[in-house]
Amino acid sequence: MAFRQIAVLLLFILLLPFTGYSWGFFAHQRINRLAVYTLPPEMVGFYKKHIRYITENAVNPDRRRYAVAGEAPRHYIDLDVYGDSALYKMPRFWQQAVERYGEDTLMTHGIVPWHINRMKFQLTQAFKERNLDQILRLSADIGHYIADACVPLHTTRNYNGQLTNQRGIHAFWESRLPELLSDNYDFFVGQARYIEQPQLTAWDIVASAHLALDSVLGFERELTLEFDEEKKYSYEVRGNLTTRVYSREFSEAYHRRLSGQVERQMRLAIHSVASYWFTAWVDAGQPDLRGLASTLSAEEQERLRMELKEYEQGPHLPREEGETHQPQSLWISGRKE
Numbered sequence: 001m002a003f004r005q006i007a008v009l010l011l012f013i014l015l016l017p018f019t020g021y022s023w024g025f026f027a028h029q030r031i032n033r034l035a036v037y038t039l040p041p042e043m044v045g046f047y048k049k050h051i052r053y054i055t056e057n058a059v060n061p062d063r064r065r066y067a068v069a070g071e072a073p074r075h076y077i078d079l080d081v082y083g084d085s086a087l088y089k090m091p092r093f094w095q096q097a098v099e100r101y102g103e104d105t106l107m108t109h110g111i112v113p114w115h116i117n118r119m120k121f122q123l124t125q126a127f128k129e130r131n132l133d134q135i136l137r138l139s140a141d142i143g144h145y146i147a148d149a150c151v152p153l154h155t156t157r158n159y160n161g162q163l164t165n166q167r168g169i170h171a172f173w174e175s176r177l178p179e180l181l182s183d184n185y186d187f188f189v190g191q192a193r194y195i196e197q198p199q200l201t202a203w204d205i206v207a208s209a210h211l212a213l214d215s216v217l218g219f220e221r222e223l224t225l226e227f228d229e230e231k232k233y234s235y236e237v238r239g240n241l242t243t244r245v246y247s248r249e250f251s252e253a254y255h256r257r258l259s260g261q262v263e264r265q266m267r268l269a270i271h272s273v274a275s276y277w278f279t280a281w282v283d284a285g286q287p288d289l290r291g292l293a294s295t296l297s298a299e300e301q302e303r304l305r306m307e308l309k310e311y312e313q314g315p316h317l318p319r320e321e322g323e324t325h326q327p328q329s330l331w332i333s334g335r336k337e
């Protein structure tokens with residue numbers, strides 16, 4: 001291959017979008033999976049039977065963001081573009097938010113709290129109709145969006161530290177830390193609970209994430225001053241690529257300084273996911289889940305196959321589990337930096 005071609009190919013590889021950007025595949029799957037075990041007896045059998053589906057499909061919304069228009073904004077909300085006290089002042093309900101800001105503005109800066117509520121409504125409908133395909137698809141999907149809403153960096157336009165010279169912090173917090181350390185987390189989160197006000201609770205989740213944001217950015221900045229550059233990063237071989245990652249030492253120091261924040265947000269995610277599933281089921285009149293079809297319809301299986309194919313053939317490579325750190329990445333959360 002001519003040098004020129006190699007150079008072009010290399011450039012292309014460097015420009016490949018860095019996919020994932022929400023808890024990493026690893027954490028999303030773990031959250032959906034663990035949520036199953038907090039369900040009440042009337043639900044747990046059904047969800048356990050389909051636990052593989054619920055786990056594996058926890059990442060579908062991230063896969064879709066390239067293929068489906070309007071998918072990307074469902075994963076975040078850039079609260080700070082609406083001013084300092086946006087967290088307290090933003091209209092909680094979609095209609096009021098549209099009246100105040102217009103749909104275009106909302107779509108530009110992310111809609112995760114409203115989208116969670118919309119998904120909850122659709123899941124309730126699916127339970128009412130006893131539609132297995134929809135129940136499973138919506139359960140897996142809502143799990144993804146709720147988990148995203150628990151991530152502090154999903155609530156700011158500085159979502160990858162790009163405005164504060166901390167590029168890479170997004171995947172560091174939500175992928176690298178849980179992958180390195182979550183085996184030691186306590187994931188006993190108690191029973192799923194009934195949510196009286198799903199729309200307001202979605203905002204409570206976003207609030208807990210947003211209030212953690214100062215520490216996420218601040219502690220990284222403090223620690224960076226204490227670490228030499230070569231101690232902050234290390235190199236790991238993944239497949240046939242050598243990539244720069246935050247060193248274990250830096251990761252552990254950061255984790256200690258956050259004093260359990262990643263674990264707290266992951267626990268919140270697990271408990272919230274199960275509670276939304278439970279609430280949708282209760283609101284649908286607590287249908288007997290033993291009477292549902294036992295396998296997905298042929299159409300749904302085909303749809304899943306197509307979705308995966310589209311992702312694999314899309315304008316990017318499938319994300320390897322644990323791929324947390326390509327400093328060249330240009331796309332995060334479906335947005336251009």
Ligand SMILES: [Zn+2]
Binds near residue numbers: 020022062
């Ligand atoms: Zn996401």
